Amino acid sequence: MRYAEAGYDLEVDLTVENIERVETDPKLTELHLGGQGLAAKIIFDRVGPEVDPFSPENLLIFSTCLFHATPVVGANRTIVNSISPQTGLFAHSIMGGWFGPELKHAGYDRIIVRGRADDLVYLWIHNDKVEIRDATHLRGKGVQETAALIRKELKEPNAQVAAVGLAGENRVYTASIEHGWSSASRGVGAVMGDKRLKAVVIRGTKDVNVARPAELWTLTQQMRVEMGDSKDIGDWMATDEDDSFHHNHFSWGNSRNRRKDFWSEELEKRWYNLKYDHMDRQIGCYNCPKACINVISYPGRRRFGYKCFGKDTYHMAAFKELDFSYEILGVAQEYGFDSYSTPQVIAFGIELYDAGILTDKDMPDFPDDPGDRTWYLLEKIVRREGIGDVLANGVYWAARQIGNGAEAYDHNTMKKFEQVPIKLGRVNPAYFLMFATGEKINITQIEGSFPQDPLPTREEREEFVNKWVAPPDDRFKEWFLNWEKRHEISNEAVCAIVDWNEAMHYLDDSLGICAFVSSFRGQFGGGIPYHIHNLPHLIELATGLEFDKEKLWQVFQRNRNLVRAINVRRGMRRADERPPENHWALRDEEYEQKLLTDYYTFKGWNEQGIPTKECLDSLGLEYVSEDLLVRGILTEGETSLPKKQQRKRAPVKKESSTKRPRRKKATAADTGELNEELMAGGVDSERRISNGKS
């Protein structure tokens, strides 16, 4: 009997309309747990670096995680992975709601979609019955509207739906996949639209079993009560209307201006009334006692839900106020737009117009007011109309396509992806490493366990440390006790701290735990219910598999290095791991690069940030190191074999008819830029690749 898992994958080929149910290998669960970790292995195995994200060969994987459908509280994050058309790298994406548990109850641990349908379709999964159904009548419809229509036509009011809106259908890079009031972005919306998959609909009514019922129930029920009462978890912004944190410290517009004195009591009162006058309720996700999502009925707008920073991004990009966000969010969400990156692209477009790089020819009848301009560009981008077709590829590609000095305005992307708009004073060592090396592409996906700032007095630090359960070992407590100035902290400490921050995220991503009760939230207050000390026990109770801290940490490293290997294979190198020059006002290149080198060494990576053979093999990833060696990405120097036993470098494996430029041997001089020929032109790159010409 499989515990906690369904034990099957659903393989869907949209090109030939083939559907298969494939039994999974339980050994892989023990090595990767599930969720993003196992999806990374599947993508490493099956999506080679020559595969264009908009080709039928790219996979779109919806994964449940190990704790879904068990009583583990807050285990409801569904993972969506692919290769992103914007970054050319592993697309990491998560959404809340009820989707993953429903999928597991339908009898599947993941849905692996390949190919491309002839015309718009949706996937209907009802336990053992799986159908690819016509969705042409849903073309252009909003995500909530689509969900309602599908439930009605199937007569399944309890089905869970994940859908793309017009943005995804048009392969806008900042398109999202929307489910309930939750959203999965960072590339997967565009891929889903490219595959002409309008929605995935699930109804699952099968049992999910756990290995040690009474113990698991008792422990999770106890945690449920504590978590329900705790002020230290969930989104504090749901109940605390003081949002000076974002408004005074993050940047407005195209990540341009900081307004340190923006927040006021008067404003807070006004916005409080605006919210509570229009808020229907606050809801949460499957099996979680918190209610982080605010559901708003705004006059003349369809109902929408948002949480956390998602309420600020539009009005901060447009130099407006909360009412502007409330006006636009209902529409933007129905279109299926990621609320973090989309406002940044729009603000970038506005800045270019003000700088004269984009003109009235590019934006006919462009209004004067920044709010109206935001609407204008939103409507253009969703339809890929005019300048919208360029901006729809995100800031990085749009800048290069527009040229004429536009690249200088691309000052807040990393690895070609829009970062949260924040530009502060002195370089923060931990944040430098996290921005530089994080491959989940967004800072919120790597920070979160170690506090952002030191506490001012020794007494306060001692008080904090005395009830701090989460740290893996006492060194973290020592470091925190002695930490007085943010930037004054040893490289050794910073490396371990960043590694720990990242570990908890990667574990959450394979177990399905929401970061707001785990990997993101611990940095604020320290009182986090999930940490490296209790997760192994929970895994044992749910699955029956033996786990301890060391074994679990290894799973993190294994999954982490798989993601790294995918990206390194696609051309990512040290030169890509540079925050923009203006990311902090006060930089120190020598210090930063030394820190980066120390971190690479700490992680088991070479000077270019490529995992060494020793590192990979120690995690059972021999097939990965083998592949990197064959491709010349790792050289003989990176093995631990004595020189005379090292093979001569094998010739580059001949790929299919697609001609790739010859892979250069990875050297320190390697600029590390992704092969521009593969990626230039965004949506048109597929044409170049598929006809075999380089």
Place this chain on the structure above:
Amino acid sequence: MTLSGELATGKVKNIKVNLDKCNACRACEMACSGFHAKPQFGSFNPARSRIRVVMDMLNDEYVPVRATDYAKAACAGRRTYMINGKEYSECSFCGNVCPIRDLFKEPDSGLPLKCDMCAGEELPLCVQVCRREALTYEEIDEVQIEVKADEMETGIKALIDKFGPQKVSDTFNRMTKKD
């Protein structure tokens, strides 16, 4: 049962539902299914739950409904109710096992599910897991029955006078004896 005009009362268990507080987590569904599973808490399946959250996100509708009785046929002419700008169908509040929907039936056998308020537990499981207080436990008074003893006293007195107390007692016992 008294022979004078006293009131008879009793306590009945009830789960009170506050729709405004439901956060749609559906832990109640998960917990109910687990409690009734064999081994207990060994498997989970909201489709087997005796309490289901009837949801319509666009309408902001979240109604936890507990299973009640088995209905042979669906109601004719199902009504809708407008409450504070939201439209609810009669079915949203109904706990019947009904042919037109899959709620409150075992998904494999189709047999009806019955809510017994987790007899034997201090609190029903759905209440235990609901941390939002959308579901709370209460005991409410049973419908009060006024016992009109006068008629009965007159009748029995007449029989005793005619046949004597022993014979009346024997006859009563014989008639009420269960086989």
